[in-house]
Amino acid sequence: MTSVVPELLIEEQRPPAAVHPARRRRLTFARVCLHVVLATTALVWLLPLLWAVYTSLRPYAETARKGYVSWPDGLTLQNYSDAFTQGELPRFFFNTLIIVVPALLVTLLLSSMAAFVLSRFAFRFNLLILLILTAGNLLPPQVIITPLFQIFRLVALPTFMNSDGTLLNSYWGVFIVHVAFQVGFCTFVLSNYMKMIPHELTDAALVDGASVWRQYFSIILPLCRPPLAALATLQFTWMYNDFFWALVLMVSGEKRPITSALDNLRGTFFTDNNLIAAASVLIALPTIAVYVFLQKHFVRGLTVGATKG
Amino acid sequence: MLGIPAALSILLVWVPAFMSAALSLTTWNGVGGFSAAEPVGAENYRQIATNYPPFWPALQHNLIWLGSFLFIATPIGLLLAVLLDKEIRGTRIYQTAIFLPVVLSLALIGFIWQLLYSPEQGLINNLFNADVDWIGDSSINLWSAMVAASWRHVGYVMVIYLAGIKAVDPALREAAAMDGANELQVFRQVVFPSLRTTNVVVLVITIIESLRAFDLVYVLNHGRNGLELLSVLITENIIGEATRIGFGSAIAVILLMVSLGVIIPYLAQALRKDPTS
Numbered sequence: 001m002t003s004v005v006p007e008l009l010i011e012e013q014r015p016p017a018a019v020h021p022a023r024r025r026r027l028t029f030a031r032v033c034l035h036v037v038l039a040t041t042a043l044v045w046l047l048p049l050l051w052a053v054y055t056s057l058r059p060y061a062e063t064a065r066k067g068y069v070s071w072p073d074g075l076t077l078q079n080y081s082d083a084f085t086q087g088e089l090p091r092f093f094f095n096t097l098i099i100v101v102p103a104l105l106v107t108l109l110l111s112s113m114a115a116f117v118l119s120r121f122a123f124r125f126n127l128l129i130l131l132i133l134t135a136g137n138l139l140p141p142q143v144i145i146t147p148l149f150q151i152f153r154l155v156a157l158p159t160f161m162n163s164d165g166t167l168l169n170s171y172w173g174v175f176i177v178h179v180a181f182q183v184g185f186c187t188f189v190l191s192n193y194m195k196m197i198p199h200e201l202t203d204a205a206l207v208d209g210a211s212v213w214r215q216y217f218s219i220i221l222p223l224c225r226p227p228l229a230a231l232a233t234l235q236f237t238w239m240y241n242d243f244f245w246a247l248v249l250m251v252s253g254e255k256r257p258i259t260s261a262l263d264n265l266r267g268t269f270f271t272d273n274n275l276i277a278a279a280s281v282l283i284a285l286p287t288i289a290v291y292v293f294l295q296k297h298f299v300r301g302l303t304v305g306a307t308k309g
Numbered sequence: 310m311l312g313i314p315a316a317l318s319i320l321l322v323w324v325p326a327f328m329s330a331a332l333s334l335t336t337w338n339g340v341g342g343f344s345a346a347e348p349v350g351a352e353n354y355r356q357i358a359t360n361y362p363p364f365w366p367a368l369q370h371n372l373i374w375l376g377s378f379l380f381i382a383t384p385i386g387l388l389l390a391v392l393l394d395k396e397i398r399g400t401r402i403y404q405t406a407i408f409l410p411v412v413l414s415l416a417l418i419g420f421i422w423q424l425l426y427s428p429e430q431g432l433i434n435n436l437f438n439a440d441v442d443w444i445g446d447s448s449i450n451l452w453s454a455m456v457a458a459s460w461r462h463v464g465y466v467m468v469i470y471l472a473g474i475k476a477v478d479p480a481l482r483e484a485a486a487m488d489g490a491n492e493l494q495v496f497r498q499v500v501f502p503s504l505r506t507t508n509v510v511v512l513v514i515t516i517i518e519s520l521r522a523f524d525l526v527y528v529l530n531h532g533r534n535g536l537e538l539l540s541v542l543i544t545e546n547i548i549g550e551a552t553r554i555g556f557g558s559a560i561a562v563i564l565l566m567v568s569l570g571v572i573i574p575y576l577a578q579a580l581r582k583d584p585t586s
Contacts, residue, residue: 031397038392038399042406048460049409051432052421069435110317113310129315131576136322138513138572140521142540143565146558147328148321149547154342180321183314216310241414243524248548262416262528273423273430280421287412295405298412302465303472 049284056080056277063274079278087265087279089258096257099171099246100239103178107235108228110179111186116216118187119194120202130191133184141181141244148177152249169251177245182238186231189301193227194220230301233294237287258283326565333559339552346555353559364560367537370451374458374538375519382459383515386466391496393467394474408468410461419528422457447535454536458525462518466511473507474500509575516571520564539564 055068057075066073083089114133118126152168162170202215210218246260253264262283269275291298333353337346357364389407393400410418425432426443434441443453477500485495523540526532532541539560546557 034392034395034397035399038389038397038403041389042403045407045410045460045464048421048425052424055424063430067435068430069432110314114314117311127580129311131580132323133315133318134580135569135572135576136318138517138576139322139326139568140517140540140564142521142523142543143561143568144322144325144329145543146547146554146561147325147332150339150343150554151325151328176317177321180317184318187314212310237412241417243414243416243527244544247527248544259414259416262420266420266528271427271430273427276420277424280417280424283417284413284421287414288409291409291412292405299408299468299472302411303469 052277052280052284054277055274056281058274060272060274068273079274080282083269083275083278083282086275087261087268088254089279089282091254092256092258092261095171095255095261096240096259099174099178099257100236103175103182103239104232104235106175107179107182107186108231111183111231112190112221112224112228113216114183114187115190115194116220119191119197120199120215120220130188134188135184137181137184137188145244145248149248168249169255171255173249174242174246174257177249178239178242181245182235186235189227189231190224193224197223226300229294230297233290233297234301236290237298240287329558329561329565332555333562335555337554339547339554349555353556356556357559357563363537363542367539367542370537371519371522371539373451374455374522375516377455377459378462378515378519379512382462383466383511385459386463386511387470389463389467390470390474391500393471404468404471408464411464411468413461415458415461415522415524416528418457418461419454419525422453422460423529426453444529445534450530450535454526454529458522462515465514469511469514470504470507473504477503513571513575517568520568 055063056079057077058068058072059074059076059078062073063070114129118130123129149168152173153166155167156165157167157170157172159165161172164170167173167176197220201219205215205219240257241259242257243259243262246256247263250256250260253261256264265279269279332346334348334350335346336349336352393404413421423431423444428434428440428442428445431443433439433443441449444450481499481503482495485499490498521540522538523532523544526536526538526541527544530536532538532545543557543560543564546553546560
């Protein structure tokens with residue numbers, strides 16, 4: 001566990017091993033085998049996605065006539081626009097947006113405050129609180145869904161927040177459950193990072209009369225940019241990918257975010273594999289884009305988090 | 310500053326967890342307030358064990374899920390990590406390709422794999438001229454789901470092991486190689502023993518993921534006909550045809566106990582080892 005933060009920083013620092021030219025040549029055959037094995041694996045791994053892209057680009061009439069495993073006569077983007085309109089994808093993407101963005105920001109804000117307190121001040125119950133927060137994040141969501149559903153059904157919201165008047169079936173409900181569930185993980189990662197920041201920094205500020213808020217906001221938080229970036233990319237992906245919470249807590253289908261909407265879309269597209277493929281590609285794009293552009297942060301967040309689970 | 314996050318976690322995670330336990334001793338059809346729940350003692354648990362056909366298959370499916378993750382997907386991930394750790398050209402590309410499914414949700418993975426599994430239009434049957442109902446046939450569909458789930462799990466395990474292996478002191482390995490150990494020996498005697506923490510992490514992730522499994526089977530066929538899992542049975546009792554709150558809670562408590570049996574010892578050990586706290 002002590003290795004958590006150092007691992008944040010390793011990031012390919014291993015010095016390149018001195019390679020003897022002779023040794024390198026002798027290994028050539030083994031290296032070729034290695035490349036063949038890895039390239040084959042990588043191709044097999046990409047196959048389902050490539051297949052989805054290929055299927056999505058073919059006109060339905062042509063695949064109906066020639067079968068799916070066939071050379072294309074022509075490729076088209078028609079399936080994409082059909083998936084967009086028939087599946088009402090913009091609506092679902094919008095639902096995701098208004099749940100995930102606030103949930104992400106609030107989670108990071110709350111967890112960085114909690115981590116600040118836990119790492120800077122020694123209370124008797126620090127460890128217990130950390131345990132409660134972290135263990136909560138590891139529970140399967142299904143364990144708590146039954147009472148949560150009933151609580152949400154009974155909690156009244158003013159109608160300007162949700163026209164149904166309850167926390168159930170509202171954006172607020174899914175938002176709050178994301179925050180409550182993810183705050184533990186982020187607190188854990190951030191508090192480990194903050195423990196590595198020398199106490200002298202905040203002590204000096206304290207002597208200069210800086211309040212606790214100021215220490216948090218102007219000293220600690222700016223230093224935590226790397227773990228915050230890692231957590232932001234990771235949490236975006238996790239919240240975007242949530243299927244279960246919104247499936248149960250959003251009773252009406254049209255208010256579901258995109259991933260949970262897959263359950264309705266399955267019925268909408270039914271047997272049209274070309275549309276299923278086009279929708280899959282569209283829904284995969286945001287997380288793939290985040291991963292490709294922020295790969296470093298993403299893997300960092302995952303492996304740091306993994307040191308915990 | 311600490312109060313709000315702690316309160317949120319307690320109110321929305323731990324209070325419901327305890328309520329699950331309380332509700333599991335009652336019978337309630339979910340109409341009205343919590344006071345409508347009537348105590349029935351351990352009746353729900355007795356029913357589950359003796360008079361609820363999907364329970365034992367679901368438990369068995371969860372165990373098969375765990376077993377295949379543990380004994381098939383995880384070793385493949387470890388093997389790939391070891392291979393990718395060698396200094397070869399293009400390792401970044403290979404890593405990206407194998408890791409890509411990890412950023413996709415299991416629900417979307419279920420959606421994508423339909424394109425391969427569907428009986429008439431699917432890639433697999435057309436490619437091999439087969440006539441297998443990969444999802445509809447209850448004797449094989451669990452394995453079809455496992456392949457799709459492993460597609461993601463292998464990449465996940467790989468990236469964690471890769472980080473673990475990179476953290477092993479290279480001097481140790483060089484010393485072993487100097488002493489004439491071959492690659493397999495270096496791995497077995499030097500690298501693997503120093504991966505202890507990583508192994509525990511991978512084990513915990515694998516168990517948790519197997520207990521949580523839900524999205525994939527729900528998208529494939531709503532978790533029926535051979536794809537029953539404990540998580541599905543719980544959900545069926547809230548949003549399914551019959552709302553049996555007490556009954557669903559009892560299954561949830563069983564899942565909770567198994568989960569805490571893994572989580573608490575792990576965290577207790579992990580947090581205690583941390584000297585700075």
